[in-house]
Amino acid sequence: MIPESLRALVDATTGQRNVEWQGRTLLIINQPWGELAVCHQGAQVLHYQPAGDSPWLWVTATPAALPGSIRGGIPLCWPWFADEYPAGETELHGPARKAGWRIDAVDEDEEGVEVHASPETTLHTALTPRVVIFAGRRFLKVELITENNGDAPIKMTAALHTYFAVPDAFACRVTGLAGASYLDKRQDFSRFDQQGELGVRGPLDRIYQSSKIQVLEDGQRRLRIAKQGSDSTVVWHPGDTPPADTSVEDARGFLCVETACTRLDPVWLPPGAQHLLVQHISPLTDDETSNN
Numbered sequence: 001m002i003p004e005s006l007r008a009l010v011d012a013t014t015g016q017r018n019v020e021w022q023g024r025t026l027l028i029i030n031q032p033w034g035e036l037a038v039c040h041q042g043a044q045v046l047h048y049q050p051a052g053d054s055p056w057l058w059v060t061a062t063p064a065a066l067p068g069s070i071r072g073g074i075p076l077c078w079p080w081f082a083d084e085y086p087a088g089e090t091e092l093h094g095p096a097r098k099a100g101w102r103i104d105a106v107d108e109d110e111e112g113v114e115v116h117a118s119p120e121t122t123l124h125t126a127l128t129p130r131v132v133i134f135a136g137r138r139f140l141k142v143e144l145i146t147e148n149n150g151d152a153p154i155k156m157t158a159a160l161h162t163y164f165a166v167p168d169a170f171a172c173r174v175t176g177l178a179g180a181s182y183l184d185k186r187q188d189f190s191r192f193d194q195q196g197e198l199g200v201r202g203p204l205d206r207i208y209q210s211s212k213i214q215v216l217e218d219g220q221r222r223l224r225i226a227k228q229g230s231d232s233t234v235v236w237h238p239g240d241t242p243p244a245d246t247s248v249e250d251a252r253g254f255l256c257v258e259t260a261c262t263r264l265d266p267v268w269l270p271p272g273a274q275h276l277l278v279q280h281i282s283p284l285t286d287d288e289t290s291n292n
């Protein structure tokens with residue numbers, strides 16, 4: 001779900017406009033195909049809702065003040081994920097999610113929209129990111145493109161840290177991970193193999209080694225999560241000890257399923273090369289359902 005104050009801004013939008021919310025500028029689009037909100041801080045998708053549906057993404061009702069980032073939507077963890085800090089750095093998940101981004105282009109037609117964004121400031125000495133967000137009648141896709149403009153190979157990790165809106169995090173299933181090896185961050189990164197499909201019944205923080213499609217089943221909706229450029233899927237829920245910007249009750253309304261490159265599959269980007277990290281979310285089709 002999304003906060004009432006954000007809901008009101010989306011409802012009051014026809015077409016597209018920029019608005020202020022929680023001290024940040026948001027691009028809001030409300031069209032017959034659906035709704036999209038992108039925060040200039042972090043180029044973070046905060047809201048997506050296809051026509052006739054409910055929000056696919058969750059946003060905390062009590063966001064942290066600036067310069068903190070907003071918990072919810074699709075934060076960009078870049079150019080490192082979690083605590084894979086390069087020497088001398090300490091910012092968990094990297095600087096991209098707190099930075100200001102500019103919207104370079106908004107390309108709309110009757111089927112949806114394509115939003116291009118790039119950082120307002122230099123975030124890395126050699127790596128340059130940009131983001132393209134595609135939203136349509138039945139899908140949301142985020143592409144995070146990284147280019148190495150330096151003269152040496154650089155190691156990076158990253159994540160599209162998606163907070164899915166769910167009726168109850170502890171009644172969800174994430175299929176497509178059966179048999180995958182994972183690191184359990186709650187058990188000192190010990191390695192295990194996933195036995196059967198994952199049923200979320202309590203707090204968890206796992207890095208799965210998987211490039212496969214996952215399906216999030218929340219009892220009401222089945223969302224297919226496809227990806228490119230990612231061999232890690234992070235599944236995270238803090239249980240009854242959520243971060244300070246979120247209440248325990250509110251936290252039961254999200255489950256993070258993250259498309260990532262982590263310590264399991266860091267990217268070594270040669271000079272001049274690009275890396276593409278993509279998360280594509282869409283409803284599971286009837287054909288795919290019968291194949292499962």
Ligand SMILES: O=P(O)(O)OC[C@H]1O[C@H](O)[C@H](O)[C@@H](O)[C@@H]1O
Nearest residue numbers: 082092093185205234236243256
């Ligand atoms: O609170 P944040 O900095 O946004 O991080 C939230 C979470 O992100 C990832 O999912 C990590 O695996 C977790 O260990 C971390 O707690």
